[in-house]
Amino acid sequence: MLQLLSALRHKVAIGFVGGSDLAKQQEQLGTPQIPVTTLFDFCFSENGLTAYRLGSPLSSQTFIGWLGETKYKELVKFILHYVADLDIPVKRGTFLEFRNGMVNVSPIGRNASVAERNEYQRYDLENKVREKFIEALRKEFPDIGLTYNERNLPGGVDYTTIHFFGDKTFEGGNDYEIYADKRTVGHSVENPEDCYKQLKALFDL
Incomplete structure (x- = not known):
């Protein structure tokens, strides 16, 4: 795959976007000898809130720095209480992770197995656990401008034609x-x- 991406990079600019932090993405996409930021033109960690372009970091903001410690603690308290009261088939561990x-x-907990x-994904689609959770968060915190379960396209990029x-x-x-954004050509x-x-x-590689 890395050879294919290298060949592709000679034709177009390439990048990745994901919810994990850069260290995790280094494990997933890079090698012990090669930093992942050198393999792609654009690297968007934590859904684009930490970003690199041609190996150099772009300006970023921490979630707590933006929200404030007091409001963040209120958010965490609500989330943990809500998850504790959920009646779902399986619960494992690490229900909330700060990035x-x-x-x-x-x-379900990030310690759950892939299976x-x-x-749980199938259960969630049928029972709308996540959708109801988001509705509860919007109702409890209507004034802090959060987005939920979205990988928004990061700013500062020319979106002429993006294949996602x-x-x-x-x-x-x-x-x-x-995938569904009008600025991208989505591929499943x-x-x-x-x-x-x-x-x-x-x-044509």
């Missing part, structure tokens, strides 16, 4: 907002192998 530019909330997460590839592109999925992939095939075909 530099966001708060990641997982009703458990996939099963993601696997959770269904409505309610983590990739849906960018099943797995890395499918992404590889689509990239080769689309860009």
Whole structure:
């Protein structure tokens, strides 16, 4: 895949966007010898709130710095109480994770296995757990300007033609907002192998 991305980079600018912090993305996409920020023209960690362009960091803001410690503690208290009261099939651990530019909330817990997460995803789509959670947050905190479960397109980029590839592109999925955004050409992939095939075909690699 890295060889394919290197070849693709000779034709177009490439980048990635994800909810994880840069250290996690380094594990997922880079190598011990090669920083991930050198492999892509644009690197958007924490849904774009931490960003790099051609290996150099762009200006960023911390979530707590923007929101303030007092309001942040109110938000955390509400989230943890809400999750504790949820009656869902499985709960594991790490229900709330603070990141530099966001708060990641997982009703099932980030310690759940891949199989458990996939099963919960199906349960959530049927029972709208996440949708109801977001409604409760909007009602409790109507004045602090948060966005929920969205991977918004980061600013400061010329969006002439952006091809976005993601696997959770269904409505309610983590990739849906960018996939469906009018500024992108969305491509739904099943797995890395499918992404590889689509990239080769689309860009004649």
